[in-house]
Amino acid sequence: MVTTKKTKKRAPRQTPAKSATKPRAKRTTAIARRPQPKILVTGGTGFLGSHLVRELVASGAKKIRVMATSIPAWLNELQVETVEGSITKADDVARAVEGVAEIYHLAGRVSREQEDAHEMYAIHVDGTRLLCDAATTAGVRTIVMASTSGTIAVREKGEEGIPDESYSPPVDIISRWPYYTSKLYQERTALERFNGAGRRLVILNPSLLLGPGDDRLSSTKVVLDFLARKISAIPKGGLSFVDVRDVATVFPIAMEKGRHGERYLMGSANWTFDRFFSRLERLTNVRAPRLSLPSKLVVTGSQIIHALYKQWDKAPPVEPGAVEMAEYLWYLDSSKAERELNFSPRDPGETLLDTVKYVRENFLGAGPLD
Secondary structure (H helix, E strand, C coil): CCCCCCCCCCCCCCCCCCCCCCCCCCCCCCCCCCCCCEEEEECCCCHHHHHHHHHHHHCCCCCEEEEECCCCHHHHHCCCEEEECCCCCHHHHHHHHCCEEEEEECCCCCCCCHHHHHHHHHHHHHHHHHHHHHHHHHCCCEEEEECCHHHCCCECCCCCCCCCCCCCCCHHHHCCCHHHHHHHHHHHHHHHHCCCCCCEEEEEEECEEECCCCCCCCCCHHHHHHHCCCCCECCCCEEEEEEHHHHHHHHHHHHHHCCCCEEEEECCEEEEHHHHHHHHHHHHCCCCCCECCCHHHHHHHHHHHHHHHHHCCCCCCCCHHHHHHCCCECCCCCHHHHHHHCCCCCCHHHHHHHHHHHHHHHHCCCCCCC
């Protein structure tokens, strides 16, 4: 007889009860995307500033903000951010620098009139002080500032050598003209206020800016005066000039490569006024002046004419300040900018031709080759 063992039924496997709480989600790290720092351009509607803004846009630069006292239509067409305000007002400056990492400081006023001295000091010196202080507070890293070769490279005729950045400012000469005096103090203010760890200030010193686009005649009036036959005598001095487009291309390079606290002179030609007017004569078929008078006589004569026209409430045909400046040598050496910032100016003849075309078309109502 076979006996069989009874097998116990296995108890059903207990399944753990599901927790009433939801399973803990995987921990993820959210990375907040910081807004991209902006590039600020002050004075972006001026002669040099307008070329720089277009240069930045063409190069693909992003987050460009332009500060100006008024916003022209062409600036809106470039689809850049704009801040309407004055460099001399602290609230406007604070708004402009918010979220900015780099500043191109070009805001300025060009005048050879003594009566504009206060305004130029306010813009160049007080405005720069406000900008540097606001930039420091906002954490701006770099400022590239536009100055002028006239804070360094001007000398009496007969002096030896061509000035470079190692020359001391000729204070005894430039103190005669409010524009250059205010620009020298602007440089000193910027060097004093925007200094310290993590901050970099680069100063660019171009000579007389020529080329197309000077709708305010801030730099190219000498060409208009020549075409209008207002220049009757050849000054004793000499000038340096440079194409505004070549200067504009250097600013982004200076932002990247320029050394803190350094100045960089830029010019494409050092010419006597005799040579300058002779070249304009060949380009325009307008006869250049042949007469050369003693410096004192020329300056005194221009002052008398200027005073008479002011008394008659008419625009003077000549500016005594400009006449006096033309009796000095404004030559310079651009080797440092060429070496460190890849400054490579075009042929000066091309610059003069394009300047003549622009002035004729926009101020004399003539065709470019008339």
